[in-house]
Amino acid sequence: MIQRDCDLSQPVETLHDNEQLKARSRQLRGTIADGLEDTLTGAMPGEDPLLMKFHGIYQQDDRDQRAARRRRHLEPVYQFMVRLRIPGGLLTKRQWWGIDALSRRYAERGIRITTRQTVQLHGVRKRALRGLMQDLRDIGLDTIAACGDDSRGVVCGANPFLSRAHRRVAELARVTSDQLIPRTRAYPEIWYQEEGDRKDDEEPLYGALYLPRKFKVGYALPPVNDIDVYGQDLGLIAVVNDGELRGFNVCVGGGMGQLDNRDDSYPRLAQEIGFIDADDAPNFSETVMSIQRDFGDRKDRHRARFKYTLDRLGLPWFLEELASRWGRPLAPARPQRFDHNGDRLGWHRGDDGLWHATLYIESGRIDDPLRARISGLLEQYGGRLRLTTNQxxxxTHIEDHERESLQWRLDDLDLSWRLAPNTQAAHTLSCVALPTCGLAMAEAERYTPRLLDLFQRLKGQYGLTGVPISLRLTGCPNGCARPYLGEIALTGRAPGLYNLYLGGSFHGDRLALLHACNVDEARFLELLAPLLEQFARHRHDDEHFGDFLLRRQLLADRPVSLTYSS
Structure with missing residues (x-):
């Protein structure tokens, strides 16, 4: 464990306002406890909404009603999004039933599986927050560090019950998550109303200012890059020989978010820098994160992510600093390759003989009818569940004798179609966007069904219906649905208008390029049609759309590679 007090070389008053807020927050307490008791407003006062992000909570309002409420001189319909911390996305049946019940009791928009392998509950009112947090504790879950300037929930690829190696990687992801969360007593004090000794209220890893921005850690298991490992601040790529986990290739500096109005803001792919032993992964993650803690930009918040720290100070500097803190240089990276970055829907069997079934959930949204069917299914199914980074x-844990009866039950509940492999829907991601996300400039989740229908019809015109193409849709330039890794991506600019990106890799190891700005639906289809026509006529066997665009030089410039630098 790295021990460090956050002794800044410059006065806190010279730093970004968010840094000053953290410094005076009393380890993330602020006045949150008092604000929860204020019944005159549905909002939290002052700066507390920023601090609540560290507790896994975003204050939002229903933007569909905002203008009408303003005209009537009413405050917005304030509500909160609560994001759970679920390392690796693993849940017991009891925990799923608990989430189901809590979503009915507290949330107004059901359950949403996120691209970071967890659950968000939308539409929670302020008066219900503390009750929800306590009920989550009772089923063994929490929300600490699901948001905020800290280590976000650690993601883990593929199914941990496919093999011994998968199980080991999933366990390391859980240990890493537990090791990297903040230690402040503010969380149990505010939400569980537990009194504690303030002497224990120290942050040996984070210090008084926590991190400059969020820090994302992900574990991937080749050949499936389902977590988009090159989009993580720290990616750990499993190296498996003869069924045993040998260690991880390490990649650093990925990040999807950008601002369209700043030239110095951009998505970036992580770079492979070496190999570590498997058991070292949690401590190594802490070491890398500590470098970002100490050297990340705390004045310009838009340049505070780890990718910018690496580009500003240089990879040679980072490797030297890492070797100093880690105590030795890294071993060379070992050979590995990816061939897929979506989920493999349908039935699959692990090396222990147990089956698992992956069901498609559109945009991760589980509404009332689907929620009821899934909970009903679990009444006759004795296994466990896992959320994926593709929503x-x-x-999991399905015995041979259970598979047939479970398939019958899936048929009865009209869930079997969700097992169908190789559908375009299975390769499409979207963020929440409107009406709740405060950053959204255009629709995403609510537009996805129409976009998918139009895209499938267009593909069908050229005989490409069964050809998977990764498609990403976000309501703003931020990277919640990892748009810049898609073969086709739309990022919101204004209602009905998007920037169009093309040429990412189906394997998730190449960024897309900006192809056109401010396109509407008609222009999107107009631009895409001739490219799909050429793809149908001239593609090689098993060639993916993004690779085809690159080979045929149909993009303005060559997309940046894994050795990207600013």
Missing amino acids: NLQL
Whole structure:
């Protein structure tokens, strides 16, 4: 464990306002406890909404009603999004039932599986927050560090019950998550109303200012890059020989978010820098994160992510600093390759003979009818569940004798179609966007069904219906649905208008390029049609759309590679 007090070389008053807020927050307490008791407003006062992000909570309002409420001189319909911390996305059946019940009791928009392998509950009112947090504790879950300037929930690829190696990687992801969360007593004090000794209220890893921005850690298991490992601040790529986990290739500096109005803001792919032993992964993650803590930009918040720290100070500097803190240089990276970055829907069997079934969930949204069917299914199914980074749901631990009866039950509940592999929907991601996200400039989740229908019809015109193409849709330039890794991506600019990106890799190892700005639906289809026509006529066997665009030089410039630098 790295021990460090956050002794800044410059006065806190010279730093970004968010840094000053953290410094005076009393380890993330602020006045949150008092604000929860204020019944005159549905909002939290002052700066507390920023601090609540560290507790896994975003204050939002229903933007569909905002203008009408303003005209009537009413405050917005304030509500909160609560994001759970679920390392690796693993849940017991009891925990799923608990989430189901809590979503009915407290949330107004059901359950949403996120691209970071967890659950968000939308539409929670302020008066219900503390009750929700206590009920989550009772089923063994929490929300600490699901948001905020800290280590976000650690993601883990593929199914941990496919093999011994998968199980080991999933366990390391859980240990890493537990090791990197903040230690402040503010969380149990505010939400569980537990009194504690303030002497224990120290942050040996984070210090008084926590991190400059969020820090994302992900574990991937080749050949499936389902977590988009090159989009993580720290990616750990499993190296498996003869069924045993040998260690991890390490990649650093990925990040999807950008601002369209700043030239010095951009998505970036992580770079492979070496190999570590498997058991070292949690401590190594802490070491890398500590470098970002100490050297990340705390004045310009838009340049505070780890990718900018690496580009500003240089990879040679980072490797030297890492070797100094880690105590030795890294071993060379070992050979590995990816061939896929979506989920493999349908039935699959692990090396222990147990089956798992991956069900497609559109945009991760589980509404009332689907929620009821899934909970009903679990009444006759004795296994466990896993959420995926592609917003889908896996049923795991299925015995041979259970598979047939479970398939019948899936048929009865009209869930079997969600097992169908190789559908375009299975390769499409979207963020929440409107009406709740405060950053959204255009629709995403609510527009996805129409976009998918139009895209499938267009593909069908050229005989490409069964050809998977990764498609990403976000309501703003931020990277919640990892748009810049898609073969096709739309990022919101204004209602009905998007920037169009093309040429990412189906394997998730190449960024897309900006192809056109401010396109509407008609222009999107107009631009895409001739490219799909050429793809249908001239593609090689098993060639993916993004690779085809690159080979045929149909993009303005060559997309940046894994050795990207600013």
